[in-house]
Amino acid sequence: MEKIIDILKAIGYVILGWLTSVILFFEPISNLLICITITFLFNFIIGIISGIVINNEKVDFKKGIKALLEYAVYLFVVMCLFFIGYFMRDNTLVYSIIKTITWIVIYFYFANILKNFERLFPTAQTIKVLYYIFNLEFVKMFPFLKNFKNKEE
Numbered sequence: 001m002e003k004i005i006d007i008l009k010a011i012g013y014v015i016l017g018w019l020t021s022v023i024l025f026f027e028p029i030s031n032l033l034i035c036i037t038i039t040f041l042f043n044f045i046i047g048i049i050s051g052i053v054i055n056n057e058k059v060d061f062k063k064g065i066k067a068l069l070e071y072a073v074y075l076f077v078v079m080c081l082f083f084i085g086y087f088m089r090d091n092t093l094v095y096s097i098i099k100t101i102t103w104i105v106i107y108f109y110f111a112n113i114l115k116n117f118e119r120l121f122p123t124a125q126t127i128k129v130l131y132y133i134f135n136l137e138f139v140k141m142f143p144f145l146k147n148f149k150n151k152e153e
Helices: 002-025 027-055 061-087 091-120 125-141 143-152
Strands: none
Touching: 002 027, 027 061, 027 091, 061 091, 091 125
């Protein structure tokens, strides 16, 4: 019995070691991952509240899974880019690309957050102005976003 416990402990230590190695490998982009995670969670919570209050919806697990999958795709893309940049020894360029992608994703999350706030508080002029300014000023920073938004509309 002691041998089984020792084997299980060894397996646990190996898994913990691998997990720690992965976490330490991605440490240079950890702040970006924390920022996008906080933004995602805020968007997720506000979306649920807005759906319940405005549309009298119940919590839709399919929508939640879809949102989590979109978030997972972002994480996958960013981690793949970082991995490739690390082995190509071009961390500066890849970090700039990852930062740009992160800002774009944050833009879409915040646009959705402000849209949901506008739905929750339809008479609040402050929120309407923030939504307008946020969309106008951020799109100026990334002109290709304006082209994308025009194409989508």
